[in-house]
Amino acid sequence: MFNDLESALKHFFGYDSFRAGQRKIIEEALNNQDLLVIMPTGGGKSLCFQLPALLKEGLTIVVSPLIALMKDQVDALQDNGIGATFLNSTLDYAEGRSRQEAILAGKIKLLYVAPERLLTEKFRSFLLRVANGLGLNAIAIDEAHCVSEWGHDFRPEYRQLKQLRSQFPQTPIFAFTATATKRVQDDIIQQLGLRDANVHLASFNRPNLHYEVKSKDKNSYYQLLKDIRRQSGSGIVYCLSRRRVEEIALKLKHDGIDALPYHAGLEAEVRSHNQTRFLRDDARVIVATVAFGMGINKPDVRFVFHFDLPRSLESFYQESGRAGRDGETAKSTLFFSFGDIKKVDYLIEQKPDPNEQRIARQQLNQVIDYAEGTVCRRTIILRYFGERFGGDCGRCDNCLEPKPIEDWTIEAQKFLSCMVRCRERFGMNHLIDVLRGSRNKKVQQYGHHLVSTYGIGKEKSIDEWKMLVRSLLHQGLISETNDGYRILRLNKNSWEILKKQRSVQIAVTQKKLGKGETKYSPRQAEAEILYEKLRVLRKNIADLQAVPPYVIFADSSLKLMSQLQPKNDKEFSRISGVNNHKLQQYGDKFLSIIQDFTRSQELPKPLPSKSQMATLQLHQQGLNPEEIANKRGFAMSTICTHLGDLLEMNQPVALNQLVKPERQKAIVEAIAKHGDVSLKTLRESLGKYYSYDEIKIVRGWWRSQREIF
Missing domain, CATH: 1.10.10.1390 (ATP-dependent DNA helicase RecQ)
Structure with a gap:
């Protein structure tokens, strides 16, 4: 019927060409090869099982965990004139029976079902009728990360899907997910019984997303409100608890933002109504727990804010990835506080299985590493998925507003030496205790109070050592086990540092000296004092002229004046934002303030150390x-x-x-x-x-x- 796959693509879906990676996956699906496909949100996963289903004889079963996701995909397929349907609990007996008859009559090519229904004895009998009659050409398992306890959304019923392999041994199985670490990939293959599966791993990088982390305090709601008002388009605000969802949604509504709540405690009808309003742009913001989002196909979400700490970096990636699926610029903001760590830790303690607790704590620590990281945030995320990134993405807060770079080679050598003395069998916290000369029982129990590195790092705080270790991990200068224990290990780069063949540069967070105080270099402090003086002058001039201050000069111009401290008209005219007209109008006034300030700051020059x-x-x-x-x-x-x-x-x-x-x-x-x-x-x-x-x-x-x- 079709000369090539592109013709079929055009016929069924109206596209002229495939996205990166799709064609090869479809070719292997047509050859009945078991597949594991990891492709980020918006990458075109669905087409990879939908097109083969239309080109092969028989029925393709699509396992999908959410009713809303089934409906979205079936509606889209039917709108293209494709025979597709779903069977789930929303249908009454008569409608369900009618759809089964349509399937047996060969009118349906794709059938969407939930894993719970798929595993019932009655439904499996129906599938046997299909297999013996029309033929069962493939089983596609969407959101396949749900099969793994190491994934971010583990669902026990997914584990039982392996039964399909023994019941339909000749039917190929395709597993699709947006996120999966190497451990999760291996777990999916094992749990689903995939045979000689070809693994397709697309890049996890979402270059259109801007990542940032903001400190969270009692005033953070107002920061959230301000950020939402700044953004265009629709967005999602994720919260940890149902109570917080209701609270934030109510506040936003009160402050003029059309926001709706979404969580598992709401009646199903209310949840469905709120989700539909959001998808149709009748509501601008949805405030939700993690119950919302998986499989949501809205492509034009412009921002995702995590107002509470996500439970894992994989969850964070998946949730933040719901922004910008259309490839346009979008924003991901995480509000971070140590109070949230305690809340998540409390939830972890409620897990009955110690092994589950251990895994959950490792996942929490990875989120903390991301939030406190000083390197490119994209580097941290991609490293988690085993993908290398050169850093300096230009689209995260750490790259756009980098922290000061310092040479910490000596400190790194101390830490690595401590790892050697402790035989690479411990995690970050214990090694820091040894370096700082802690007297706790664990240090003495292992005899680490007797090693040569005991107490050699007292001059650095615990937070400073943690900052170094995170930077070493993010730069690939040390390695870490991925078994829940987070044991640190030396690698080739580590030995180069110890042998003085490699230096260590890290971005350093400014040290807090006390409540509200921050340590700056003298030049930074001087520039900030002058900047405030220039802002006062700008405000006074603006008030006299009855215009906003930015009409006089932008903040960026004032910052350059405070840093460069021009001495005359010629230097002042070089400042960005200063033209001849502004030079004539304001030059004398601003130069006068700058010159007075520089005279007051004159100090004897320091002598070399x-x-x-x-x-x-x-x-x-x-x-x-x-x-x-x-x-x-x-x-x-x-x-x-x-x-x-x-x-x-x-x-x-x-x-x-x-x-x-x-x-x-x-x-x-x-x-x-x-x-x-x-x-x-x-x-x-x-x-x-x-x-x-x-x-x-x-x-x-x-x-x-x-x-x-």
Whole structure:
């Protein structure tokens, strides 16, 4: 009937070409090969079993866990003129009987059923009639991760689907899911009895999603409200409990957001009504527990907010992935607090099986690692699924607003040495206890108070050590077992660190000094003080002119003024957002504030430290940064930081020997445009062919020249 698969695709579904990976999967399905297909939400999984069903003789059974999902897919197929139906508890006896007759008459190509019905004796007898008459050409199991206790939505009835293999041994079985770690993949194959299954694993990366984590406190509802008001389109807010769902939905409704609740405690009719209103854009926001979402086909969800902590990283990925299924830009925000950890931990304690508790705690810890991670969030998510990502995605909070990068090579060596001394048989918390010299019973029980690394890490807090360990994991510098115990293991990269062949750079969260206080570098603190003064001036001018403050200058312009601190009209005119008209109108006023501030901040220049002087002496002997680093046993980035600081202090460092003049010029131009506080911003502006080290060195010289002129 069809010359090729593309013709069939066009005929049944109206598409001219397949998405990545679909064609090969369909070819193997037509060859009756058992399949395991892991394809992210929106990737086109359904077509991979629907098209083969239409091209083969007989009936395809589709196992689906949700009534709403069955109806959505059947409605879409019928709208394309395709013979499809479902059998579930929403049908009365007469309707169910009528549909069975249509199946036996060969009018139906795809039958959707729930696993509970599929396993009843009565229904299996019906399937035998189908198999002996029309033929049963395939069994497609959707949301197959439900078969695995290691998955994010384990359903015990899915385990029994293996019975289908013994009852219909010649019928191929296709398993489809949006998410599955390697452990879950293996579990699916085993539990469903797949034979020589071909595994198709698409990338888990969703490049259109922007990921961010926000601290959660008593005022976070207002942050949630503000964020929703900022967003366009519809969205989902996930909460941990039914009570919280009702509370948030009611508050949003009161504040003018058309929001509806969804949870298992609502009557089925109310749940269905609320879901339908959301799918049809009659309600903008659905506030829900995890009871909502699996299989929801709404493609234009623009945001998903987790107002409470998800129970696993896999759940988080699946739920956040309900945003932007159409490939357009969408947002995922997680509100994180330590109070939520206690709530989830309490729920874990209610599980009767200790093994289930252990698995659930590992899953919770992986979520915490994501929330507290300082590297690219996309890297953390994809690493969980065994996929490598280079970082710097440009679409998460950590990449867009990077935390300061510091050299923690020595601390990493201490931690790795402790792993060696403890024979790679323990997890993060125990190793930190050893490093910090804890006297708890477990440390003494194993004799770890006697190892050479005991107490050598007292200068760092527990949170700082955890920050380092998470960064080591995310960068692939150590490994971790995936059996629920989270034992840390050394790998090839770890040994390179121990042998001083590799340095360790980590993004460092600013340390809290007390309630409401944060530790900044002196230059950052200075820039923030000036920024506030400039904001006051801007507000005063705006009030006099009866206009919003941003009409005068954008925040970004004020930030550049506070960082670059221009001294004259020429420098002021280079600030982004300043044109000749604004220079004439406001230049004198803003320059006056900046100059008064810089005069008040003038302090004697600091003297080089002992370590900086040692670097300077070796530099003056003609050694290059790499040779100095090798001689001193430091990372090269540390030596370049020394050289940049020395230049800023007007010490005799030969800049032209370190950075070529033409490269200096480009870096200085970038600093003039973007400011000198964020190395990350400067690197992004200059491109990957400029290193952080040379930017640091030139920045030090630039700062010294600003003081002279």
